[in-house]
Amino acid sequence: MTVHIIVDEARYTDIMEPVKVRAPSIRDVARIAGVSYQTVSRALNDSENIKSSTKERVLEVVEQLGYRPNQAARALVTSRSRTIGVLTSQVAHYGPSTSLQAIEEAAREAGYLITTTSLATSDYYAITDRLEHLMSQAIEGLVVIAPQVRVFDAIRELDIRIPLVTLDSTGRNDNSSLSVDQISGARLATRHLIDLGHRDIIHLAGPQDWIEAEARMRGFLDEVIEADLNVRAPILGDWTVDFGYHVGRELTRFRDFTAVFAANDQMALGLIHAFRDAGLDVPRDISVVGFDDIPEAAHYWPPLTTVRQDFVEIGRRSIALLLGELGGERNRHHDQISPELIVRDSTAFRR
Amino acid sequence: MTVHIIVDEARYTDIMEPVKVRAPSIRDVARIAGVSYQTVSRALNDSENIKSSTKERVLEVVEQLGYRPNQAARALVTSRSRTIGVLTSQVAHYGPSTSLQAIEEAAREAGYLITTTSLATSDYYAITDRLEHLMSQAIEGLVVIAPQVRVFDAIRELDIRIPLVTLDSTGRNDNSSLSVDQISGARLATRHLIDLGHRDIIHLAGPQDWIEAEARMRGFLDEVIEADLNVRAPILGDWTVDFGYHVGRELTRFRDFTAVFAANDQMALGLIHAFRDAGLDVPRDISVVGFDDIPEAAHYWPPLTTVRQDFVEIGRRSIALLLGELGGERNRHHDQISPELIVRDSTAFRR
DNA sequence: ACGACATATGTGACCGTACACATCATTGTC
DNA sequence: GACAATGATGTGTACGGTCACATATGTCGT
Numbered sequence: 001m002t003v004h005i006i007v008d009e010a011r012y013t014d015i016m017e018p019v020k021v022r023a024p025s026i027r028d029v030a031r032i033a034g035v036s037y038q039t040v041s042r043a044l045n046d047s048e049n050i051k052s053s054t055k056e057r058v059l060e061v062v063e064q065l066g067y068r069p070n071q072a073a074r075a076l077v078t079s080r081s082r083t084i085g086v087l088t089s090q091v092a093h094y095g096p097s098t099s100l101q102a103i104e105e106a107a108r109e110a111g112y113l114i115t116t117t118s119l120a121t122s123d124y125y126a127i128t129d130r131l132e133h134l135m136s137q138a139i140e141g142l143v144v145i146a147p148q149v150r151v152f153d154a155i156r157e158l159d160i161r162i163p164l165v166t167l168d169s170t171g172r173n174d175n176s177s178l179s180v181d182q183i184s185g186a187r188l189a190t191r192h193l194i195d196l197g198h199r200d201i202i203h204l205a206g207p208q209d210w211i212e213a214e215a216r217m218r219g220f221l222d223e224v225i226e227a228d229l230n231v232r233a234p235i236l237g238d239w240t241v242d243f244g245y246h247v248g249r250e251l252t253r254f255r256d257f258t259a260v261f262a263a264n265d266q267m268a269l270g271l272i273h274a275f276r277d278a279g280l281d282v283p284r285d286i287s288v289v290g291f292d293d294i295p296e297a298a299h300y301w302p303p304l305t306t307v308r309q310d311f312v313e314i315g316r317r318s319i320a321l322l323l324g325e326l327g328g329e330r331n332r333h334h335d336q337i338s339p340e341l342i343v344r345d346s347t348a349f350r351r
Numbered sequence: 352m353t354v355h356i357i358v359d360e361a362r363y364t365d366i367m368e369p370v371k372v373r374a375p376s377i378r379d380v381a382r383i384a385g386v387s388y389q390t391v392s393r394a395l396n397d398s399e400n401i402k403s404s405t406k407e408r409v410l411e412v413v414e415q416l417g418y419r420p421n422q423a424a425r426a427l428v429t430s431r432s433r434t435i436g437v438l439t440s441q442v443a444h445y446g447p448s449t450s451l452q453a454i455e456e457a458a459r460e461a462g463y464l465i466t467t468t469s470l471a472t473s474d475y476y477a478i479t480d481r482l483e484h485l486m487s488q489a490i491e492g493l494v495v496i497a498p499q500v501r502v503f504d505a506i507r508e509l510d511i512r513i514p515l516v517t518l519d520s521t522g523r524n525d526n527s528s529l530s531v532d533q534i535s536g537a538r539l540a541t542r543h544l545i546d547l548g549h550r551d552i553i554h555l556a557g558p559q560d561w562i563e564a565e566a567r568m569r570g571f572l573d574e575v576i577e578a579d580l581n582v583r584a585p586i587l588g589d590w591t592v593d594f595g596y597h598v599g600r601e602l603t604r605f606r607d608f609t610a611v612f613a614a615n616d617q618m619a620l621g622l623i624h625a626f627r628d629a630g631l632d633v634p635r636d637i638s639v640v641g642f643d644d645i646p647e648a649a650h651y652w653p654p655l656t657t658v659r660q661d662f663v664e665i666g667r668r669s670i671a672l673l674l675g676e677l678g679g680e681r682n683r684h685h686d687q688i689s690p691e692l693i694v695r696d697s698t699a700f701r702r
Numbered sequence: 703a704c705g706a707c708a709t710a711t712g713t714g715a716c717c718g719t720a721c722a723c724a725t726c727a728t729t730g731t732c
Numbered sequence: 733g734a735c736a737a738t739g740a741t742g743t744g745t746a747c748g749g750t751c752a753c754a755t756a757t758g759t760c761g762t
Contacts, residue, residue, distance in 0.1 A: 066510070068486060068487055069487065070427070070489065071423075071487055071488055071489055072422075072423045072424075072426035072427040072430075072432065072489060073423075073427050075423035076421070076423040076424050076427050079423075081423065083466075090452075092445065092448050092449040092452055094443065094445075097443050097444075097448040098443040100448075100467075101441075101443050101469050101471075104467060104468060104469050105469070105471065108468065108484065113466055113468075113484070113488060114466065114467055114468070115434075115464055115465065115466050115467075116451075116455060116465055116466075116467050117455060117459065117464075117465070118452050118455050118456070120452075120456065133459065133464070135419060136419055136420070136422060137422055137464055138421065138422060138423060159417070240646065241646050241647050241649075241650050242646065242649075242650075244650075245650060266646070266647060269647055269650050269651075270650050272650075272652075273650040273652070273654075276652065295591065295592050295593065295617070296592050296617060296620055296647065298592075298593075299592050299593075299595075299596060299620050299621050299623075299624040300620075300651070300652075301623075301624070301627065301651075301652040303624075
């Protein structure tokens with residue numbers, strides 16, 4: 001019995017191995033349908049001049065053979081890959097990953113595929129390496145989410161000539177860009193604290209080399225200076241909740257402040273945790289504002305006052321911009337999305 | 352002056368327009384380097400039989416021309432796309448997006464690119480549509496993260512013959528799979544509550560059509576039945592924090608339970624929020640356990656008892672499995688990753 | 703000095719598709 | 733009923749690489 005099975009398997013491989021299991025090509029379809037390969041092509045790309053009965057017959061054969069057009073061949077001859085590259089940092093964060101998903105959906109609807117590559121570190125070599133990696137795939141357009149400062153240098157250096165959309169709030173680049181107005185978002189948050197009577201406000205910023213972090217910091221500083229408060233140097237964080245917690249522990253040793261504006265919700269959560277550990281109540285003793293309005297923010301304790309960004313909209317608009325450029329749109333667009341202050345319970349009047 | 356510039360520009364376009372700005376091909380490189388295109392190919396694919404001086408010269412020209420091999424052409428002739436497809440649901444969640452990032456990194460190191468497509472809904476048509484979409488790109492392998500039940504049906508139906516790795520804890524499929532042992536993870540959580548003296552435990556599950564949700568539910572039921580407690584039908588959730596909150600509000604109307612095991616950390620957070628709103632203290636009045644151990648879980652109030660999954664490891668191992676199959680590994684592997692119970696402050700002895 | 707052999711380089715064919723153009727079939731017009 | 737106009741289909745070629753094989757060059761022992 002066992003022997004039989006083994007023999008069977010052996011015979012199987014003997015027979016199967018030499019048979020080229022090549023996928024059916026357009027010519028196979030043509031032959032079976034009794035037409036020329038060009039006619040098959042017409043049937044597939046719903047061209048004008050084809051009799052509907054022919055088209056039907058061809059599509060039947062296509063179905064029957066499980067024929068799939070070879071994209072590589074198509075890309076080769078049309079020099080269109082129908083692929084958009086996305087360079088993103090830290091996809092594991094809520095914002096970028098939400099935008100990424102929206103981008104993928106919008107791109108798919110337009111018939112594009114997304115190739116993603118992410119940036120764990122921010123060193124220049126890694127950035128160029130990822131960009132090269134994407135470019136080698138003949139992507140037709142590039143979206144950069146959550147960009148770091150050096151990304152722009154790398155793009156310039158590599159002389160990337162394809163349509164490019166970035167989330168750039170600085171406006172200092174000549175590609176199309178979509179900016180959530182981080183500066184005004186940060187100003188809203190800061191102004192809110194000032195309006196509540198706070199005079200000693202600390203800013204827990206994101207990493208210096210992130211464009212968004214930089215913009216939020218600038219918004220904070222602008223507002224603080226305008227209100228003529230004394231300016232404290234922001235603390236540079238790394239976006240993580242753990243970092244927020246550690247900073248919070250340090251800060252409680254001094255208590256020379258009554259409010260903190262964190263550059264994202266995660267760090268705000270860490271801060272609140274540390275303050276509570278030290279016996280400080282938020283918002284009674286210290287007010288905390290976050291940034292992003294991730295879905296959990298409303299359910300933190302206390303529910304977090306924060307600045308909402310519409311990440312889905314960001315993703316959609318990025319692709320809309322990119323498709324515009326791919327469609328031959330000449331001039332660069334600078335779309336703006338406005339963030340919104342969401343007041344919850346982590347902020348209160350200064351006592 | 353102005354006129355001059357305009358004239359110059361006009362001439363520029365006149366001259367430039369007809370010139371095909373085609374990217375340099377391997378033959379261009381060959382011509383300039385004074386060798387045959389085959390030699391260029393050898394230089395690029397570091398083949399054995401090439402004089403190092405020739406190779407050097409060729410690579411210099413490659414650099415100078417900014418030549419990039421056309422992947423479409425290469426894919427066409429080798430029928431290798433060097434691309435791995437990833438089908439993922441709800442990338443915006445921490446787990447999947449973390450795994451995705453790890454997958455991308457691991458794949459990149461092995462010289463593969465990742466093409467992602469995500470599944471917002473779970474309807475069958477959407478699934479086959481996405482799979483078709485991926486298959487049309489001639490991906491060499493497929494990874495399915497956070498799979499839904501119907502994904503397997505779709506894969507079978509579409510007769511997908513490429514190497515496939517799924518996160519499947521059921522073991523009922525014949526592809527290679529990687530299973531975080533969700534069942535034992537859920538049992539750990541449930542056992543922990545039972546050990547604390549809880550007798551009336553509610554399970555807030557994930558959506559029924561998710562494999563992971565199903566497995567966690569089974570683990571919960573197994574443990575409850577084994578301990579001979581009366582079995583309550585789990586509540587089916589949707590993974591979101593808002594849903595957790597609403598369920599929590601409903602539950603407080605009855606209070607015929609002392610503990611809840613939520614199928615993920617977000618829903619656990621929502622529950623806790625609702626309980627607090629109703630004047631119930633966690634863990635004094637009600638114990639809550641989550642699942643995943645997202646980075647924020649340790650900083651929730653109270654810090655959340657939960658079951659840790661190593662999402663990065665999941666991503667890495669998936670690719671390792673897939674690369675194994677791509678490398679000609681014959682037999683299917685079923686790798687297992689064990690989750691771990693992390694006890695924090697959201698659970699306490701039943702009073 | 704010669705063949706034997708290894709090393710280095712060149713040539714032809716092919717992968718599967720789309721485009722331009724050629725050809726054949728059909729229809730309407732006077 | 734001849735002819736142009738239009739519709740439907742077929743043929744040749746190019747896209748940019750890799751592979752298999754052919755050829756040129758160099759190295760060695762006898």
